[in-house]
Amino acid sequence: MTEIPEHLRKRAEAAKAKAQAAAGGGDAPAGDAPAGDTPAAEEKIPSHLLDRTTAASDQPAPTAGGTAAPAAGSGPDGHNQRLLTVVKSGSIQDTKATPQDKVHVWPHLLLAEFLAALAITLFSLLFSIFVNAPLLELADFNKTPNPSKAPWYFLGLQELLTMFHPMVAGVTIPGIGLFVLILAPYIDKNPSKRPEDRKFAISLMTVHLMFWAVLVMIGSFFRGPGFNFIFPWNSGLFFEL
Amino acid sequence: MADEKKPAGQALQEQLSQLTDQVQGSQAWSSIFRPGSIFRKGYNDSPRNRSYVIMNSVLYHLHPVKVKRHAVKVSYTLCLGGLSFFLFILLTVTGIFLMFFYRPTAAQAWDDIQTLQTAVGFGLLVRNMHRWTAHLMVLTVFLHMARVFYHGAYKPPREFNWVVGVMLLQFTLLLSFTGYLLPWDQLALWAVTVGTNMMGFTPVFGEQVRFVLLGGVEIGTDTLLRWYTLHVLMLPFVLVIFLAVHFWRVRKDGGISGPL
Structure with missing residues (x-):
């Protein structure tokens, strides 16, 4: 499922092959080295370093530097060399962050975006060719249409106005709804994003969204003259977009 | 007929590719299309160019070069x-x-x-x-x-x-x-x-x-x-x-x- 990008995989394969070749070359002298001088450290210390220390200890040692050091003496060029410690790469170069699986935006994301934009342009173009936007007769202050309806996204509010005092329906309820919506990230302290961990939040939001959706539906399709309740299949539609 | 047509088509093709080379090689063209533009001469699909497409475009650089x-x-x-x-x-x-x-x-x-x-x-x-x-x-x-x-x-x-x-x-x-x-x-x-x-x-x-x-x-x-x-x-x-x-x-x- 998680596919490594092509160029990264190639690079990793090349690096692996190179490492293998290097390891193959390094093994050869290790086989020649006389074993038994440093039995405990043998598997941890790189073979070429072992070689060097054994070669040095074979020569007559002029000074004894330390007791812990396996060998000390003058090296091949007459230098005094001592192997203090070998730090294995794992202990200091440990990568803790796992690399993220990423893809290039071009073409992977831009292509999807382009197609989506194309599709919605095509949809709105075709829709606009076949369906005309409403233009009723000139505005007339003396002729109130019956029913008078707000734009569809405010019909939920208009619907509330039929049930409550304007102060409650027009201000308090939508005000609280909006306020809670804005504060949602600060109210919801649950750190999990998994749906099964946030059943309450999801239920609450669904009820909230459905509340407005149902009110808008009723206001749009089930309200006729005098904003009285009607069934659209009996009395027809009183709805303009 | 076929013998005559084929060289003619080839010649046309050569001329066209020559023209493309000239236009894409011109100073004006390469000043307009920054490195990574798919219209630039020698564009190929490489990781570097994929990055350049995003970085060198005023519109696309709303995006990062790479996304999860x-x-x-x-x-x-x-x-x-x-x-x-x-x-x-x-x-x-x-x-x-x-x-x-x-x-x-x-x-x-x-x-x-x-x-x-x-x-x-x-x-x-x-x-x-x-x-x-x-x-x-x-x-x-x-x-x-x-x-x-x-x-x-x-x-x-x-x-x-x-x-x-x-x-x-x-x-x-x-x-x-x-x-x-x-x-x-x-x-x-x-x-x-x-x-x-x-x-x-x-x-x-x-x-x-x-x-x-x-x-x-x-x-x-x-x-x-x-x-x-x-x-x-x-x-x-x-x-x-x-x-x-x-x-x-x-x-x-x-x-x-x-x-x-």
Whole structure:
């Protein structure tokens, strides 16, 4: 499922092959080295370093530097060399962050975006060719249409106005709804994003969204003259977009 | 015949590729198309060029060079945020077209739209597109909000971007509502009458807000001018600023939210 990008995989394969070749070359002298001088450290210390220390200890040692050091003496060029410690790469170069699986935006994301934009342009173009936007007769202050309806996204509010005092329906309820919506990230302290961990939040939001959706539906399709309740299949539609 | 045609075609092909080389090799061409442009000479599909396409384009560099693999899954975002932005661009383009033919006065507004629909080339089509995409944008912004909520994408560190997003939803509604009055027909007048009457019930300063928005105690030609200015200038201006913050925060907060 998680596919490594092509160029990264190639690079990793090349690096692996190179490492293998290097390891193959390094093994050869290790086989020649006389074993038994440093039995405990043998598997941890790189073979070429072992070689060097054994070669040095074979020569007559002029000074004894330390007791812990396996060998000390003058090296091949007459230098005094001592192997203090070998730090294995794992202990200091440990990568803790796992690399993220990423893809290039071009073409992977831009292509999807382009197609989506194309599709919605095509949809709105075709829709606009076949369906005309409403233009009723000139505005007339003396002729109130019956029913008078707000734009569809405010019909939920208009619907509330039929049930409550304007102060409650027009201000308090939508005000609280909006306020809670804005504060949602600060109210919801649950750190999990998994749906099964946030059943309450999801239920609450669904009820909230459905509340407005149902009110808008009723206001749009089930309200006729005098904003009285009607069934659209009996009395027809009183709805303009 | 075939022997004669083939060399002729080849010669033409050679000439064409020569011409392409010359044009693409010219200083003007390579000054216009920056490295990584697919029109630049020697473009090939390499990781470096894929990065350059994004970095060296004023439009595309809204995006990072790379995104998490799951972020490009259409089933996660449903493209809703991007589509809302694209609809906003579409509305700007069609709206500018409409502005050429519209005067926001009670005496002229309705006639101008009537003329636009009957006498201006593509006038009806562009007006239709402006209206339908406006409704569509309200819908996509709303669905985008629902999508973000259900994915829990508003959780830290993205809390503030959610707040910006809710503001953007309100600006979208206000833009749609201010545009609703502009045709100055019966639908516009009475829908806005109902809407602004609700506004008047806001406690303390409700009447004042209504007065300022209407430019008087009743809807009239002053209202039309005010809402026109709000619709074509002020609200889009404010919305673009919030949009910039919204996009910027998406990147700063670590790209779009992770998989569930």
